[in-house]
Amino acid sequence: MTAASTTVPLLEARALSFHRQDEPVFAPLDFRLLAGELALVEGDNGSGKTTLLRMLAGLLHRGAGELLWRGEALQRDQCAGEILFLGHQLGLKADLSPRENLRIAVGLHGAREGLSVASVLADIGLRGYEDEPVRRLSAGQKKRAALARLVLLPARLWLLDEPYANLDRAGIALVNALIERHTDAGGAAMVTSHGTVSFHGGEPRRIRMHG
């Protein structure tokens, strides 16, 4: 999935680093991510993959180095709503149903053109469980409910931290299908994972983290 060399990268990092208690969490990073691309963040445990993703999402303060969004210095208020983050915590209210959770998300973010809460929940494999409180769903079903957010909400960049956790083979295939659909439509995604990831669309860009 290569783009023309004149395309401005969606996300670009130059000598990006992060310090905690004055200790660097990862070695300075340089990478570029173009629209339509998938990047795989690889590294051992503790190499700072989660920290990197959280920093890119805006949940951690910017460390040292430069971060560019579409060629200009990243301003949080300008790219709010264009970046979606899915981490270890799913961001779902346990007392509400998937339908209610999604409705709230749509209320804050808006929905992608042509999609509705009901259609997305059916697509994602939660047919029949749309109105069950999330706390009564299985771990795999909870993950699917969280993934439904990604499909429904409009966003250019997906930052996914260990998206395959708690999923069976069908679930893993679903995540891969969603990512491919997203990149085919011009979106971009950064994924961290322990396991091997394979995509139909060819080799993803690889970002190697060193703790």
Next chain:
Amino acid sequence: MAASRDGSACMDKHPPGLAAACAAMLRRDLTLAWRRRGDIAMPVLYALIVTMLFPFALGPEDTLLQRIAGGVVLVTVLLAMLLALDAMFSSDIEDGSLEQLVLAPQPLALMLGMKILAHWITTALPLIVIAPLMAAMLHLPGAVIPVLLLALLLATPLLSLLGAVLVALTAGTRRSGMLLALMLLPLCVPAVIFAAGAVAAAQQGLPWLAPIAWLAAALVLAVVLAPLACAAALRIALDA
């Protein structure tokens, strides 16, 4: 879906307007509180029980109870709200929805303002509803009760707003409720003074509008500033 390289097919709509987002936020928190509506009763029961302790501690003499009634109701409501304040952000922090709120394309201060409003509706409003009962238990003259309710109506949102900033500051720490009390109660002294002062003035037949006006002015200031401070405090607590 069109396979355009710049991804314009993904982003066709602007995020919802402020009014719609505020409504969504408010509906969310009120629905969540209603799902656990048993918890709404806790501060109310606590306040009633504490009020009941005072006659046992001080004797049932009417004139004495009457003199302390306004102040006791006020302080009891304050302490009951303090107990419930901690829960304002705790569930959202645990399941990660607070992080998602920070990332949403809506002004964080406004969204937090809606959370605080929902929290006040579900915590303070029930207390204000039973306040006349608490006042009657302590023999507060009936004519003073409307002033007490007005004072509570102004002082409790002030407490919610100020408390929210401090709870946001301690978000995610291994905090104890005692630390929150230590931080919050000294800052509540002016609100307590003016609210109780209004009730005491009304009880003595003196004009009580001045302290009420001060409370109202403070509330207006807090409504504007506290959500912004709360958003800043949250970002500090999340290390954002």
Next chain:
Amino acid sequence: MANWIPLWLHKLGSPPTFYRFAGTLQPWATTLALLLGAIALYGGLVLAPADYQQGDAYRIIFIHVPSAWMSMFIYAVMGVAAFIALVWRIKLAEVVAMESAPIGAAFTFITLVTGSLWGKPMWGTWWTWDARLTSELVLLFLYLGVIGLYHAFEDRRQGARAAAFLAIIGIINVPIVHFSVNWWNTLHQGSTVNVFGQSKISGAMLWPLLTMTLATKFYYIASLFRRARTDLLALESGKDWVRRIAEDEAGR
């Protein structure tokens, strides 16, 4: 970095530079504090005449008043350092703010205790709810809140930022508390007692008071520098300059 901060101040913000600077000044500050303190105490307890109204009991003001001034001065310093720490994330500002809090709390506590001791012979009571003393009590709680919040965080720098935010909120509130307690006192007639019985103070009493004020300022500087240097060593423990100091110490 903002351009208006003088270059010297900028250099001072670097931990090793501050460590050396504070290390040189600290013994001087300690000496001056002790010297001036001794002179002030001699002037106040021995030389100054007895008050015509309060007799010898008034002499506690030579400790009470400078302590009160210091409790507020330190809070102001803490507030400024807190503001700098929040806006510019300068480590030294965080250290100054957090290490000032215990010193300020101590002075506030001394103010309250000496005020109480003074109150007994003066008004016949250990405590009175006038605006000044009540605000001082609230100030003590604010200090304790800042200290408590700072220690509630695992990451010290994050804790310092949170506590700095609390300090700034508190700074806005102290005058509000003072004002509201004043109003409350007018409502409840009978507790209108003036802490200072006299508006004019004689020269013989004034110079020990001012000398003691100066002494407390030097004490604050000495104590702050000592604490800040220790804190900096702990915060920067992995860095080269700290390692060099440790090696020097071990070599000696």
